[in-house]
Every structure is written in structure tokens, then in C-alpha cells.
Amino acid sequence: MCYQTKITKQKEEIAERFNVEITALNDYNSMEFCSAFEYPKTPIITNEMPSKVQLFNSGLIPSWSNDNSIRNYTLNARIETLAEKKSFKDVIQNRCLIIADGFYEWQWRTKNGSKKEKYLITLPNQELFAFAGIYTQWADLNNEIYNSYSIITTQANELMSEIHNTKQRMPVILKNQDEQNWLQGKNYKDFAFPYSCNLVATSLENENLGQLGLF
Template identity: 75%
Template structure:
């Protein structure tokens, strides 16, 4: 699964990388640690308005939901069951790019998970990339419209399985040349398999709040 990300780039860098207008990112602040369970607003690009980067809340709330508690269960969406889940099946074509320059996973060192090692996974130079996502608009009881998203996940490949070795999952990370294909509604089943991206995983020393110099290069085949 994917519940913690990072986006430490400035909004001007987002504009340059994704060729989008950033006037809607006035409230954006770069962050080293973004937890899904805070339901934060993070930068996305949607197929409804692909020329702009916007701030949407993590944790998809379907338009039919009676309250926002459902977002506890919609932070991620398994690509294998998108067409089956009531929260996702009607909005599969509401595509978005979720902008990041890293994410975090835990490697279990014991079968029970009593000992874990946290890793941060980035591109070699911490370049930005996009997770595949879907989004929706929900209206609350005060008639306020809230835009929300979920990150699509898939089965981990052999190398990523070394890191996320208990759940065997990973987010769908798009190659740059496929970002527009995702936005334009290409069959989602074409994105079930991890793409080839030369990611680097670094152990995180949480006590010192930094990373070690030991790195593991991951080729997402």
C-alpha cells in the first residue's frame, strides 16, 4: 500500500516539470512527510482540467457518501478490483496525476512486524514523478464541495517486494511518457504492472529524522 509520501519541491518546479499553471497552489507548502491519515491537500493534475495543478485531499469520498468517514478506507485503490468496488467503479475515468518526489514503506525484519525498517524511495536525484490516481467531488452538509483522490496500487514486483515484504503492494508509478495516457483514459488494466523506473531506496533513521548512506537501487520492471 502507500500511505506516506513526500513532495519537497517548490510549486515553480512543479510548473516546469508538468507544464501546468500553478495559480491554485497558493496554499501549497513543500513537505518531507505527508501522511494519508491526515487527509492532506497535495498537488494533483486532473483530466477535467489538465492545464492546472490543484490541491485535492487524499482519501476519496464518493459523491454518494453520507459522510467523510469512508475516506479511511479509500486512501488507496487496488487496480485489480477498481471495477468491483462501489467507491471506485463509477469514477474510474476521473483520472489524476498525484505529484510527489518520494514515498515511504516499511520492511518487516520479523514475521510479526515487531521490528521494522523504514525506507524512503525516490528517483536518483529526487526528481518529481506522478502516481496514478482517480478523484471525485463530494458535497458536504454545508453544501461545500470537496475534491478528493486515491492512489492506485498494484502487486509489488520482485525487487520492491524486498522493501514492502509484508503486503507485497506498491503504488502505480507512471513513466513520464505515460502520464498523458493515464489522464486521457487509456484502459486502466494496461497499468497493472510496475513500470521500469530506476528508484533508490534509503533506510530512514527515524530517531535522528534522517536517512542513512546505505542505498538500494530498485528497477521497477
């Protein structure tokens, strides 16, 4: 799963990397540790406005929802069941790029999880990248519009299977050349396992361990 991320680059770096306008990023704040359970606003690019970066909240709230409590369960969306889940099946084509430069995962060192080791997962050189995502708009009882997204997850690759050794899941991190394919509606099944990109895992618990690997 993917619940803790980081986005530490400046908005100008984001604009240059994704070749987009940054007019909507006045309220953008870089974050070394971003917990999805706090439903933060983070930078994304939607297929509806592909030339701009916008700030949406984590935790997709379907348009039919009576309140926002459902977002506790929609932070991630499994790619294998997108077409089956009520929260996601109607917005599969609402594609977005969720911008980050890293995410965190905990490796269970004991069977019961009493001892865990924290890893930071990045691209080489901690470059900016995009998670595959879906998004929607929801109006509350006061007709205030709330924009939100879910990160798409898939089966873990070799590296992430070693780290996320309980559920063995990972977010879909798009290769640069596939970012537009995702936005433009290419079949989502093409991004399921074994789709993956090169990742580096760095232990944050024991500096002597250094980088676990590159796959």
C-alpha cells in the same frame, strides 16, 4: 500500500516539470513527511483541467457517501479491483496525476513486525514524479464541495517486494511518457503489474546500508 509520501519541491519546479499553471497553488506547502491519514491537500492534475495544478485531499469520498468517514478506506485503490469496488467503479475515468518526489515504506525485519526498517523510495536524483490516481467531488450537508483522490496500487515489483515484504504492494508510479496516457483514459489494466519504473530505496534507519537497490 502507499500512505506516507513527500513533496518537497517548490511550486515553480512543479509547474515547470508538468508544464502547467500554478495559479491554484497559493496555499501549497512543501512536506517532508505527508501522512495520508491526516487527509492533507496535495498537488494533483486532473483530466478535467490538465493545464493546471490543483490541491485535493487524500482519501476519495464518493459522491453518494453520507459523510466523510469512508475516506479511511479509500486512501489507496487496488488496480485489480477498480471495476468491482463501489467507491471506485463509477469514477475510473476520473483520472489524475498525484504529484510527489518520494514515499516511505517499512520493511518488516521480524515475522511479527516487532522490528521494522524505514525506507525512502524515490526516482534517481529525487526527481518529481506522478502517482496514477482517481478523484471525485463530494458535497457535505452544507453543500460545501470537497475534492479528493485515491492513489492506485498494484503488485510490487522486485525492489518493492523486498521492502514491502508483507503485503507486497506498491503505488503505480507513472513513467513520464505515460502520464498523458493515464490522464486521457487509456485502459487502466495496462498500468497493472508488471508496469513499473526505476526506483531507488534508501534506508533511513541505518545510514550504513545506504541504497538498497535500483530496479
